[in-house]
Amino acid sequence: MSTAHDDLDAWKRQRTLELAHELADSGRYEDFTDIAYALQFERGMATAQALIDGPDMRRVLNQRCADAREKLAPPAPIPAPEVLEVLEAAPDTSNDHAQLPKAADFERAPSLLRRALGIVWRSGNAGDLNSAPS
Known part of the structure; x- marks a missing residue:
């Protein structure tokens, strides 16, 4: 048994x-x-x-x-050529304290955090996270 x-x-x-x-x-x-x-x-x-x-x-x-x-996850949208030109012409630094994170910044982040930041990063609203309404 x-x-x-x-x-x-x-x-x-x-x-x-x-x-x-x-x-x-x-x-x-x-x-x-x-x-x-x-x-x-x-x-x-x-x-x-x-x-x-x-x-x-x-x-x-x-x-x-x-x-x-x-x-x-859906692939990130490919920007139009005119958007790419603007992005390439933009300086790498700004006087804004909130910089957009680079893709490499997400590689070691936990998955949920990585996905959330990826969405914000792709939409270009990362600077809005730290700005308070006036």
């Missing part, structure tokens, strides 16, 4: 890990906590969080979630 129970537990663990990876790769989940919730409450896997709750697994799932969401 013990062997059958061990086999069932091993199968449950393996199936939980497979589902967790599938959910992470879907791009619909922000991070590990969303996946644990989905497994537990949407899939009825009461022990799922305990099975996937470890620092290495959290790191893997969080990275897979971020990678999948980035693949699903």
